[in-house]
Amino acid sequence: MAAAPGLAPDAPLHIVSNAGSGSKDAHEARQQIEAILTAAHRPHEFILIDNPGELARVAKQAAEAAVRSDGAVVVAGGDGTINAVVQAVLPTERPFGIIPQGTFNYSSRAHGIPLDTREAAxxxxxxxxxxVQVGMVNDRAFLVNASLGLYPELLQDREAYKRQYGRRRTVAMWAGLKTLLREHRQLIVEVEHEQGSETLFTPSIFVGNNALQLEQVGLEEAEDVKRHRLAAVIVEPVSTTELVWLGIRGMLGRLGDDERIRDFPFRSMTVRLLSSGKKRTIKVAVDGEIFWCEQPLTFHVAEHPLSLLTPTTVK
Structure with a gap:
């Protein structure tokens, strides 16, 4: 993987932050970041998101500002917000920083970035x-995972529960189990990868690009991700009860030794949904956000890595 471009000690930081949430935590986080950067005399600006629909525009604005100033783009947010800003920053090859504000924070934790706002700043x-390796599904970048089938449904239910009960991990896990208890249709897909082409029946295809997440559920492909490959996880056709059991095994870090799970590393994989009739698009979850993507879906490792700002104590 190519070396990341350097960043001058006084390079400006263009910080994308959510202004529209109105939450006390978001306001306090901005104050904490502002105080630390001001005290260190580090040039910076906040580029605020007034509503989620403006995120792509704000991300582009921040990336363009970083190019003009030879600076870096920083996101104060969770994996979904990080993903949205990565889309704009990746083509510029400018350095990219994270101040975690999410629930799971896989992008931050995998690279030793502190979860505390002050420490991260x-x-x-x-x-x-x-x-840092970036995965792609068609033209959409992802740092953590991308999936179709069951997982997008799980994410939609999880967000509904979080809005009602709060953004906590226990809420996310309970919402996931509730989703698994429902009946789910099987997808009929044609999958092409380095080992050949095959037709499969499955409720879910998951593609991982985050070694920490894969390690936590017990998949050996975590090591392959570290060697610049992606990890495919395909669930065999199972009953509702078996899906719940698989969910529990994942929480316990024992998913990899279950015979109902097929997993393998790859650099490029194409998926065509055969059970969609004339539909040309398919619902895909990318780093916790839902998108409709044109078929076929092509998963691959991005040509250029992301230049991620990591603490000097991290190798």
Missing amino acids: NALLTARPKP
Whole structure:
């Protein structure tokens, strides 16, 4: 993987932050970040998101500002917000920083970025760019995972529960189990990868690009992700009860040794949904956000890595 471009110690930081949430936590986070960067005399600006529909525009604005200033783009947010900004920053090859504000924060935790707002802001002052693998599904980048079938349904239900009961991991896990208890249709898909082509029946295809997440559910492909490959996880046709059991095994970190799970590493994989009739689009979950993508779906490793700002204590 190519070396990441450097960043001057006084390079400006263009920080994408959510202004529209109106939450006390978001306001306090901005104040904490502002205080630390101001005290360190580090040039910076906040580029605020007034509503979710403006995220792509704001991300592009931040990326363009970083190109003009030879600076970096920083996101104060969770994996979904991070993913949206990555789309704009990746083509510019400018350094990219994270101040975690989400529920699971896989992008941050996998690379040693502190979860505490103050610690993460302080770490940015001396952070160094590190080339990080990016996955692609068609023209959409992802740092954590992309999937079709059951997982997008699970994410939609999880967001509904979080709006009602709060953004906590226990709420997310309970919502996931409730989703698994419902009946789910089987997808009929044609899958092409390095090992050949085959037709499969499955409720879900999951593609992982985050070693930490794969390790937590017990999949050996975590090591393959570290060697610049993606991980495919395909569920065999199972009953509702078996799906729940698979969910529990994943929570316990024992998913990899279950015979109802097929997993393998790859660099490129194409998926065509044969059970969709004349529909040309398919619902796909990408780093926790839902999109409708044109068929076929092509999953592959991006040509260029993301230049992620990581703490100097992380190798």
